[in-house]
Amino acid sequence: MGKKAVILLSGGLDSTTLMAIAKQEGYELYALTFRYGQRHENEIICAKKVASVFNAKEHLIFDIDLAKIGGSSLTTNAPVPKERGINEISASIPSTYVPARNTIFLSIALAWAETIGSRAVFIGVNSIDWSGYPDCRPEYIRAFQNMADLATKTGVEDKEKIKIFTPLINMAKGEIIRKGISLGVDYSLTHSCYDPLKGEGNGSWVKPCGVCDSCLLRKKGFAEAGVIDPLS
């Protein structure tokens, strides 16, 4: 039995690259995806494909209805920012911020890691080409790690703690894509859009809007990497 890693997988390009990195490092992949009340099911559909392609040992789709809490344009009907400049995106915390989302997701990942005997949690946060979210910064991750070591039975009793890995945190979007391509990632499996357009046919959401912050950061990344986005 190999060493196990819990991977926070949204089916976006960052978390998909993360799957490739963890796999290359020899981990058995335990993918964790949240159905948290986001605007569309596209994330879940993509995450399922990615988990399958990477041969995840398990893929847990965990229901947690953060729309009951509210406070974000991703979980309510409030409009998502569109057509902003790249510098504007990271200048302040946007309405797409979901209160304490990464803390909630990491806490559940921590619980699962402890239960299955894993000592590694991977999260694809990024503080370079980022969206202005406070819970993507290195100082936040360090504080979470410190708290996690005190929170769990594993942290108290075992020499080897559960470690939060953030291999993308200091990479520009273009670098992330180049890294993924070098590892054979097929980015046509991924999505990034906050607010995709409804496609024809079976009614599943398929077409990125192209103008939300997340689409703009993705566009910038593919341009930097000098690669054509398979979704474009």
Added chain:
Amino acid sequence: MGKKAVILLSGGLDSTTLMAIAKQEGYELYALTFRYGQRHENEIICAKKVASVFNAKEHLIFDIDLAKIGGSSLTTNAPVPKERGINEISASIPSTYVPARNTIFLSIALAWAETIGSRAVFIGVNSIDWSGYPDCRPEYIRAFQNMADLATKTGVEDKEKIKIFTPLINMAKGEIIRKGISLGVDYSLTHSCYDPLKGEGNGSWVKPCGVCDSCLLRKKGFAEAGVIDPLS
């Protein structure tokens, strides 16, 4: 409009005392209870009564199925420890430990506090007459506070952060009960048992087992306070 507090309310004697303390301090009470896959619904029934008696402004019963994660005798069919000595209870982390439970609960409380504009989260952790859980200790709460300040928009942008209050953390069980009684708490509304016996009649769980760790700590508390437990 008064100042708002989110109170983690299980309907046990600690969290019910917490409601009384926060009320006395002039807070509007936003009670938060988790249906997390615990062995019985009794917690939810008691929490509803308590929220109502204390005239909570809102009572959010939040569903999060930690039984999907497992790892605890409170969310699986594994037996709960019974008839242990009081010193044995806190000597090691028991099977009733739920991986990362307080971290998950506090994270969701943090999200709710941020959304409703509250700057106070109350949690009834106790490190004196405690159950050996790592996530009840002062050092854990300090680390959570530090992480929370970095995690949220409020933490980054506002002068007044969301503060985690733990007024019971250094109180013995008897003190907690005396404090509650001085504030008029009716402990017949509360429950403590991990594994209550099925009552007659409508099938709701009503009778504490009397021998699990939680029943034993409750018994010790009422004895110390010199008061008869209305449940006995």
